[in-house]
Amino acid sequence: MSINPLTSQSVYESLFKHSQSIMLIIDPETGDILDANLAALKFYQYSENEILALKTSEINTLSEKELIKEMKETRLNKSNYYNFQHRLKTGEIRDVEVYSGPIEFGDKKVLYSIVHDISEKKLAQETLKKNESTIRAMINATKSMVYLFDINGVIINLNTPGALLFDKSPNEMIGKNFKIFFKKKEFSRLGVLIKDVVENQEPVSYQKESRGRHYDVQLYPVFNEYDQVDRICVFANDITDLKQTEKAFAAIETAGGICHEMNQPLQVILGNLEIIKMNMKKTDPNLALVNTILSQTEKLGQITKKLAHITRYETKGYIKGTIFDIDKSSRAQ
Template sequence: KVARAIRLAQEDRLEKPFTLEYPCHDENEQRWFQARVVSMGPDQAGYVLVEHQSITNQKKDQLERLATEERFQKIFESHSAVMLLIEPESGRLLDANFAAEKFYGYSRNLLKKMSIQEINLLSPEEIGKRREEALAKTVECFIFPHRLANGEVRNVEVYSSPIPIDGRHLLFSIVHDITERMEIENERERLISAIEQAAECIVITDKEGSIQYVNPVFEKTTGYSREEVIGQNPRVLKSGRHDGPFYEKLWETISSGETWTGRMVNKRKDGAFYTEEASISPVYNSSGEISSFVAVKRDITQELALEEQLHQSQKMEAVGRLAGGVAHDFNNMLQTILGYSEMGLEGISPSHPLHLSLSEIHTAAERSADLTRQLLAFARKQTISPKILDLNDAVADTLKMLGRLIGEDIHLIWKPAHKLPPISMDPVQIHQILANLTVNARDAISDGGTIHIESSAVSLSEEDCEANRNMRPGEYVTLKLTDDGVGMDSETLDRIFEPFFTTKAQGEGTGLGLATVYGIVKQNEGYIEVDSKPGLGTTFQIFLPCLDKQIEGERGAKAKPPLLKGSERILLVEDEQVVLDLGVRLLKKLGYHVIATRDPREAIRLLQDPSLSIDLLMTDVVMPEMSGRDLFERVREIRPEIKCLFMSGYTADVITHHGILEEGI
């Protein structure tokens, strides 16, 4: 072939250069050569340019590249991973392997006629940007949504990089279906987010009990940061309130595969104790073995405090009802004792042998009457006459009396606030509160001390009232009394407002002083708080609601009419025979004409007789057949002009509204 080309060139008949590649191997080496024949043209007829060079290295590279491409093609077609060859400028699919055919649901021939834009759900602009990034090798891994032939959309992770093929760079892409993995990751993120944002405290430990995870509520509840407790044992929270068997039983329960539920007292980082309700469960791995434990806990410290407040309030309410009922029955007996002892004393001279005995009876009955008044105050059943007043003025009026109560060895300091808003309250009750609290403080102080009394105005918000479920937001004036006495322990504090509870020696107190204060405060829709510790004294703080409007003028108390004798006709109605007999004797002694009956219906029948002249109806309030209030309403229908005088030792909620006299009564 070379010789023929040379002859043609010599004859100037070689139209174009002739090139020939041929092997020339020996036993030790494979070699390739290239021969090239070029005609020199008509000017140099007969002359021929012949080039001959070794192309062994180029040929070896070419053969190796062809072998590589062949191996690549075999791997490309047979690999289980989805593989695509993409033309980077247009996005056309140049090739796709069998795994791609299986994954996308299109045949390989159809895939080779498609572009990546027909599979990728991103916009063409976005897809073009991603191809540029892959071609420039600035990004190698992408996550795309790809649509399959059946319309299903799968999330895929694509590793794409440029490779040279036939002198140009194509994008070689390996596609992994990560739909399930993303769903698992999303589920994991949802679970982590839920745990992180849960209102409960969540702790995860390994099977040995070392803390592996805590959520933010744990940090807020305990005061420990996550970094401080990871790797620690939960005993870092141990309070010492539970014994060894308690924790042994807990560990035995969860180690056996069961869930432990219960309450435990733990200790915060600052040393404060708190109670939590916990549920601790084992967590199993894929082999069915316990791999960790998870504890879900809730701080119920405040909840327990509120429950205790409610329990205490209900207990005090029950005791109050009992005390009020006892006081009512006791008053009926005392009326008889006081009445007859007074009549007996009036009928004999002081020198009479019975005068001293009757006087002792009368004195004892009066002391008993004081007890019933205190019981009624605690039960919030005493009848009061509230007035619009300035708390500072009411306190100032009692200071001299308080000084006599505490003696000269105790210093009394009064710190009034400036311009308190007015309150509506019976001033006598202010005196009762201060007298009882001051006496209580005096008895707690030994060898001289100080009692501080101060007033202030406060505004309670919803947040302020969260710790005490009985308190309501609003404007209040406060009365605070502080002593530097011996103080009280927590057990005593829990019972100080119970009637007849006292820490004093027998005969030194009735146990009704603080109960009376409690009842008065509650009757006036107020609140009382106590703070005391052994050796650190005691502080009582009372919150009294302010009036909704400014003072328009204080209502003065009506002057009591003098006790005069008369001759009018009185209809007396009382279901207790001994009280009825006493009333008849007392009224007749004062000169009145008395018609008496134990039956309200009999009283109505008598008043229906127009010939019977009655100037005044006197009736008991609480009677079994008909209340005194109902009797008066019936009587007014018959005789609208008649006057009525109610009498009772238990008037609350009958002629009064919550113990406050109604207008006109």
């Protein structure tokens, strides 16, 4: 039976019958469907006579007892929004949002319900959750430090190595702005790089030093459905060992060049000093001086030998800084 809760038939036809929204009028005491508009008939795939012969429990997956409880709360204005699963004539289950409220019909209160099909929205949310799980699994599978944040610096996701750089766990950082984990000067530089990535829509790379470690940092733009950059993905790799290797190779190359250039002149000096010493008398007052020069020249020879056997880069403290430690860096004894 169709009930018109409005006094004007034309208004009723316009606001209810021909509305694009799915609408139902329900008796809260019995659960009977008293009226359904054309959008509802199309959605549930029933004819008007068929749907008006149904109770809400026949389209809702909740039990009749649970539904009567929900309708009672709606009638008493305790609640007016619900997430339900509704069953179509074909048996297909759809996720719906229902906004329901009491309206007066003569001396009777009925429920006026507007139904929104959110099946695709819910599917998209579930897909997003799966994608987020996949993304988290992927970023946790890499040894690189990975960060995903929006263009304002708010962290959306990161992996464990990335969080450990700041002595934090991922949960302690997600949802917070990067600036609280950086010194003001460092975050200012990061802000400039983010702006560069957003404006040019191109990756940016740079290297930084922190706590005695060296990092290679790459910022990549992440585009939304409008081809706009709304997020930044950062990969950071600890390249301290690589830097040490580069320094070692540089030291070896330099030491090899020095050794080559010094070795021949030293041999000439040593040879001539030996000849001079052989031609000197034991009572010669300059003999002690020649012996000192010979001794120091031999030490230079030992240094060139060590330089020829440099295999790594080691330093030692020196006044206000550090210098190359030949003894520790060479395998020559």
